[in-house]
Amino acid sequence: MVPEIEKYLNNEMSAEARQKFESDLAADPVLRQELEAQQQLIKDLRRMAIARKTKSVQGLRASKKKAKRLAAWAFFGIFLLGGTVWWLSRDGSMDKKPEIEKQAQPKNGPSPGENQPPVLEKTVPPGTENLPKNLPEKQPTKIGTQPIAEKPTRPKTAPQILPGGENKLLSIAKSQYVRPSEYANLRSTGDDDVLKSAKIAFSEERFGDALALIDISKPGEPQFLYGHILFAKANYFLAYQTFSALADDKNHSEWKENAEWFALLSGLASPPGRVPKTVLDSLLEKMLDDAGHPFRVKKALKLKEMMNHE
Amino acid sequence: MANMIAQLLPGLRNRFSTKEALTEGLQKIENAAIEHLMAKSEGMVRKIARTFGLPEALADDVLHDGTIILIEKIQDGTYHSELSAPQTYLVAICRNLLANHSRLKRPPATEQIENVLDLADNSFVEMLEFRERRVVLEKLLAQIGPACASLIALRYLDGYSDEEQLAQKLAPFSSPESLRVSRGRCMKKLSEMAKSFKF
Numbered sequence: 051m052v053p054e055i056e057k058y059l060n061n062e063m064s065a066e067a068r069q070k071f072e073s074d075l076a077a078d079p080v081l082r083q084e085l086e087a088q089q090q091l092i093k094d095l096r097r098m099a100i101a102r103k104t105k106s107v108q109g110l111r112a113s114k115k116k117a118k119r120l121a122a123w124a125f126f127g128i129f130l131l132g133g134t135v136w137w138l139s140r141d142g143s144m145d146k147k148p149e150i151e152k153q154a155q156p157k158n159g160p161s162p163g164e165n166q167p168p169v170l171e172k173t174v175p176p177g178t179e180n181l182p183k184n185l186p187e188k189q190p191t192k193i194g195t196q197p198i199a200e201k202p203t204r205p206k207t208a209p210q211i212l213p214g215g216e217n218k219l220l221s222i223a224k225s226q227y228v229r230p231s232e233y234a235n236l237r238s239t240g241d242d243d244v245l246k247s248a249k250i251a252f253s254e255e256r257f258g259d260a261l262a263l264i265d266i267s268k269p270g271e272p273q274f275l276y277g278h279i280l281f282a283k284a285n286y287f288l289a290y291q292t293f294s295a296l297a298d299d300k301n302h303s304e305w306k307e308n309a310e311w312f313a314l315l316s317g318l319a320s321p322p323g324r325v326p327k328t329v330l331d332s333l334l335e336k337m338l339d340d341a342g343h344p345f346r347v348k349k350a351l352k353l354k355e356m357m358n359h360e
Numbered sequence: 361m362a363n364m365i366a367q368l369l370p371g372l373r374n375r376f377s378t379k380e381a382l383t384e385g386l387q388k389i390e391n392a393a394i395e396h397l398m399a400k401s402e403g404m405v406r407k408i409a410r411t412f413g414l415p416e417a418l419a420d421d422v423l424h425d426g427t428i429i430l431i432e433k434i435q436d437g438t439y440h441s442e443l444s445a446p447q448t449y450l451v452a453i454c455r456n457l458l459a460n461h462s463r464l465k466r467p468p469a470t471e472q473i474e475n476v477l478d479l480a481d482n483s484f485v486e487m488l489e490f491r492e493r494r495v496v497l498e499k500l501l502a503q504i505g506p507a508c509a510s511l512i513a514l515r516y517l518d519g520y521s522d523e524e525q526l527a528q529k530l531a532p533f534s535s536p537e538s539l540r541v542s543r544g545r546c547m548k549k550l551s552e553m554a555k556s557f558k559f
Contacts (some may be wrong), residue, residue, distance in 0.1 A: 053537075053544035086550045094493055097428060097517035100493065102387055102517070104427045108420065258534030265498045266507040266542050267549035276507050283532045291506035 055081075055088050095306055099118075220286075222356050223319035226349065229278065232306070248275060257283055270302040274309065287324045289317035310337060313346040314353070379445040386446060387434045389519070397430075398423060400447040405454045412462040419454075422461065425487045426454040453483065460484040496557045500550060508546035517545060 056337035057063045058071050147332050228298050236246070236253045257279050265274050273296045280289035293313035314333050317325040334357075337343050337350040376382040376396040385393025402423060409419035430450050435437035439449060501509045514520045514530055522536040533539040 053540045056540065056544050056547060084548075084551070087555070090546060090552055091547065091554060092498055092516060094490065095512065097490055098494055098497060099429045099517045099519060100431050101424070103389050103391065104394055104424050104431075107391055107398060109425055110391075111398060112396060172559065179512075253461070257532075258538065260537035260540065261533050262535070264542075266511070267545040269505065273505065273507065280532055285529075285532045288506065288510060291510070295505050295507075354468070355398050 055085050056092075058085070059089055059092055073294050090263050129284070138257075147213075181323060196311065219318045219322075219357075222353070223286075223315045225352055226356075227312075227319075232276070233278070245272060245275070252282075255282070262283060269296070269299055271304060273299075273302075274305055277309070277312055281312070281319070286316050286319040287321060290325055307344050310343075311349060314350075374518050381448050383434055383439070383441040386431050389431060394427060394431075397427065397446055397450060401426075401454070403448045404451045405458075408451070408455050408458055414458060414461060414465070420457070420460060422454050424452075426450050426457055429453050429483050429487070447534045457484055457487070457536065494519045496554070500553050500557070504546065504550055508549060511539070511543045511546050512550065 052286070054063075054067075058068065063071060075085060132160065144352055169291050231250055233253050236250045238247070238250055242250065244265070248260045251257070251260035251263060252275060256275055260275070260279050264272050264276055264279070266272060273292055277289045277292040277296065280286070280292060292318055293309045296302065297309035297313055299305070310333065314330060314337070317330045317333070334350060334354060337346055340346060363538065374396065376385055376393055382393055382396060386397065402419075405423050406416060406419045409416065409422070427450065430453060431445060433449075434446075439446075446453075501512065504512075508527070511531060514525050515522070519528060520528075522539050525531040525539065526533060526536060531539055533542065
């Protein structure tokens with residue numbers, strides 16, 4: 051009934067379905083209560099979305115204002131400094147000018163042509179004598195007229211890309227990922243519950259069906275299976291988040307070690323930069339330090355070796 | 361002068377110079393529209409806050425809350441742009457919110473403030489309640505787990521339709537129906553968690 055409530059609240063129902071739902075509502079006080087609760091939640095979530103945007107715009111405006119104020123102060127400071135320098139130099143030149151002028155003027159200045167520096171004859175490089183003489187000379191570079199050269203960009207520490215287009219960490223993660231054996235070759239016994247049906251669908255690689263069956267709001271095994279479906283569908287970052295949350299879930303500590311291992315692999319496979327390397331390193335070190343960790347000897351040590359090798 | 365330049369160079373004209381365009385931008389919660397609206401109304405809201413003897417920081421909060429109320433009113437169709445421009449409407453909302461804040465600050469309120477109040481409008485109380493609920497909701501979204509949190513956020517916080525989520529592979533589902541079923545379960549769980557907080 052829950053998707054119906056959402057459809058009803060989002061006006062996604064046909065007129066007929068809407069009418070039927072409204073008659074159900076009139077007859078069922080529990081459904082009515084649930085509808086009201088969901089309505090309030092959706093209203094709050096939508097309001098939260100607007101509030102987040104408004105807050106970010108306000109923050110942006112505040113930083114723009116701050117930058118403008120800073121620029122104005124900087125301009126004022128430069129103007130003040132420039133003015134002071136000009137004023138001081140003006141005062142100094144007024145006092146000193148007559149003396150300088152006096153010193154600069156020789157009592158008996160040389161007559162024209164006398165003591166003039168010798169005019170150097172233009173030397174013509176050999177082989178260029180016959181070139182046209184009226185070629186424009188190379189002009190000095192005027193500051194401010196040249197386009198600003200782009201800053202040389204430092205190459206980012208991009209992940210190493212393999213010829214197939216995959217980065218190496220993803221390749222390592224995929225090579226180390228093995229689906230849990232309990233999800234392999236499952237067969238229907240006719241009286242399967244929903245979770246088992248989801249597991250069968252997963253083992254048969256019918257991921258869409260598995261997703262439709264699984265209840266992702268439930269912690270524990272449904273989360274674990276959901277993480278694997280996400281990994282299989284190459285949604286590595288969400289798989290990392292799902293496994294990490296399960297590993298941290300103290301109420302379902304039976305999944306902790308498994309979830310840690312798959313969180314590590316999903317984290318490695320995630321798009322570069324999504325999961326900080328330090329987080330993954332510490333997760334791996336934690337596994338290696340735990341002598342009783344089931345993934346320590348066969349998996350984590352090998353993974354570390356492979357990562358070191360890379 | 362500015363109008364003349366804008367007429368001569370249409371490229372320089374603001375996208376939200378007409379109230380219809382601004383209303384449309386706000387309905388879609390476009391950042392540029394919100395920024396334009398805030399820039400137009402901020403000075404007036406601050407001035408009103410000063411006349412009520414309220415601090416400037418509160419004017420910012422009220423402008424934020426007022427913008428949310430206005431956008432909601434645009435989205436649910438209770439705001440009509442032919443009656444007043446969005447910025448005028450926002451200033452009116454903020455005036456009411458500030459009057460309420462002022463009344464809270466000084467219980468023996470002056471008659472002038474009472475006259476300003478639109479007692480039929482419960483936006484002020486709603487916003488105060490929403491502030492409290494928002495804090496709880498943020499906590500619950502962090503507790504519900506990444507699988508549910510991402511499904512809820514994609515639909516209600518980021519505003520992606522189910523079809524967009526599937527087309528852009530934002531959610532791992534293969535049909536809108538299975539996506540809705542899963543999100544529905546998550547919403548039910550969130551609602552149950554919220555009940556424990558007496559939401």
